[in-house]
Amino acid sequence: MTAIDTAAAPRRHSRLQTWLAWxxxxxxxxxxxxxxxxxLTAGIVIECGRPSSWRRPVQREFWRVLHFALKGSLxxxxxxxxxxxxxxxxxxxxxxxxxxxxxxxxxxxxAVLVRELAPVLVGVILLGRAGAVTLTELGQLHAGRQVxxxxxQGLDPLLFLVMPRGVAFALASYTLGIIxxxxxxxxxxxxxxxxxxxxxxxxxxxxxxxxxxxRSDFVLFxxxxxxxxxxxxxxxxxxxxxxxxxxxxxxxxxxxxxxGILAVLLTSVLFSLMV
Amino acid sequence: MPQILRLSHVRSATLFGSAGQAQLDFTLxxxxxxxxxxxxxxxxxxxxxxxxxxxxxxxGTVRFLDRDWSALPHDLADALRGQIGCVMAxxxxxxxxxxxxxxxxxxxxxxxxDLDRLRGEAAALARRxxxxxxxxxxxxxxxxxxxxxxxxxxxxxxxxxxxxLESPVQGLFPDLVPILLNQIAVLRDQGGAAIWLTRSRLVxxxxxxxxxxxxxxxxxxxxxxxxxxxxAPAGAHA
Numbered sequence: 202m203t204a205i206d207t208a209a210a211p212r213r214h215s216r217l218q219t220w221l222a223w224x225x226x227x228x229x230x231x232x233x234x235x236x237x238x239x240x241l242t243a244g245i246v247i248e249c250g251r252p253s254s255w256r257r258p259v260q261r262e263f264w265r266v267l268h269f270a271l272k273g274s275l276x277x278x279x280x281x282x283x284x285x286x287x288x289x290x291x292x293x294x295x296x297x298x299x300x301x302x303x304x305x306x307x308x309x310x311x312a313v314l315v316r317e318l319a320p321v322l323v324g325v326i327l328l329g330r331a332g333a334v335t336l337t338e339l340g341q342l343h344a345g346r347q348v349x350x351x352x353x354q355g356l357d358p359l360l361f362l363v364m365p366r367g368v369a370f371a372l373a374s375y376t377l378g379i380i381x382x383x384x385x386x387x388x389x390x391x392x393x394x395x396x397x398x399x400x401x402x403x404x405x406x407x408x409x410x411x412x413x414x415x416r417s418d419f420v421l422f423x424x425x426x427x428x429x430x431x432x433x434x435x436x437x438x439x440x441x442x443x444x445x446x447x448x449x450x451x452x453x454x455x456x457x458x459x460x461g462i463l464a465v466l467l468t469s470v471l472f473s474l475m476v
Numbered sequence: 477m478p479q480i481l482r483l484s485h486v487r488s489a490t491l492f493g494s495a496g497q498a499q500l501d502f503t504l505x506x507x508x509x510x511x512x513x514x515x516x517x518x519x520x521x522x523x524x525x526x527x528x529x530x531x532x533x534x535x536g537t538v539r540f541l542d543r544d545w546s547a548l549p550h551d552l553a554d555a556l557r558g559q560i561g562c563v564m565a566x567x568x569x570x571x572x573x574x575x576x577x578x579x580x581x582x583x584x585x586x587x588x589x590d591l592d593r594l595r596g597e598a599a600a601l602a603r604r605x606x607x608x609x610x611x612x613x614x615x616x617x618x619x620x621x622x623x624x625x626x627x628x629x630x631x632x633x634x635x636x637x638x639x640x641l642e643s644p645v646q647g648l649f650p651d652l653v654p655i656l657l658n659q660i661a662v663l664r665d666q667g668g669a670a671i672w673l674t675r676s677r678l679v680x681x682x683x684x685x686x687x688x689x690x691x692x693x694x695x696x697x698x699x700x701x702x703x704x705x706x707x708a709p710a711g712a713h714a
Contacts, residue, residue, distance in 0.1 A: 347570055354560075355586060
């Protein structure tokens, strides 16, 4: 090796290091939100299992958020279930009766409604109603330096603000998911019966759906609903609490909505891949 | 009895800027009241954060009740902060909670005290600060004056060991100064201490202000002002 070659080796090495550093920096910047979101979600899951985390103000906050999340999302959920029932269950009943394949109604409804549509639609409803309220509450909190006030009083923002919202959203999502599925099936069947398409009893129809439901669905559906609720809450809280003081509420709302939709879709896809 | 607060050789680039060479040395003993002229609100807020162990420091130690903030685990530090009452310049009210919950939230979080007992204590404090009882309703329903009084109730509730007041009367409500001083005297008699950060000339120029320390806080650190060691006002609240 000549003297020139030995001098070029460290330079090549240094160029490689610079390139790796650049790549790492870019990757870190672009995955920062995702990694923080995962850390926050893990924090919520870990902390909610500790009895000492559930102090009196935290419990109050949990019940308050659960109340407005359920109350605010119940009517939209029922309305969309009505539209979905007529648009999907009735249509499925109609076309399967034309083809003489009424027996496969359960398989179709479980595959489309229970596994895919219900989690995504409930996630979007929760995001639009309770998520927007939460984003406004926490966004204002950050802008008004109330987070500092909380910390000065020794109140952990994760325990007091984020954890109760995460658990409340998860439970609300699960509850709304059950309501959505039952209401969609019921509205669709009633519409089919009134229009003379469904020539079976409600019990046969529900039995058909129940028989088509796999054992794994009884585990994955609740898990999926809980995870979607949790991810909506974590995304919203993260967006609000990571905001800069100059961020306007409108910008935060748009950012939170896009991130929330992505979180709902990604969580849903992830759980669908597990089946 | 432990020292309430001790700042030893504290340097903080976050507080004073990277160019600043300021070093803070300050001790607050039980029964003392420090009046600090802090005209820069950002610096005053940063100093309050520093006392609560929330401002990062580069050198030195900040000890509260003989415990070094930097050596404490997160949950213990939070529990210790429960013994500090703060009147913040930015008020720091949570708008999604009513005013009574805002006042009671810290003692409910840090203690197992009965809610009725806490309500009783808060109501007694509220009356001392000129309110008819614990204010009810949302934050926006209170006038600025009443909100300020409610802030004092929140700061003094739960027998704090240290009360930090960031421009508490905001130069707008001088009639509140004697009421506040009476409550500080009660705190001092019980072995607590207080730090009063002010921008008001009215408070700073008042030579009868019962401060045991008089300091100026600037970007070069503390400047001690002569005649700062007044005796503690025994029974001043009576």
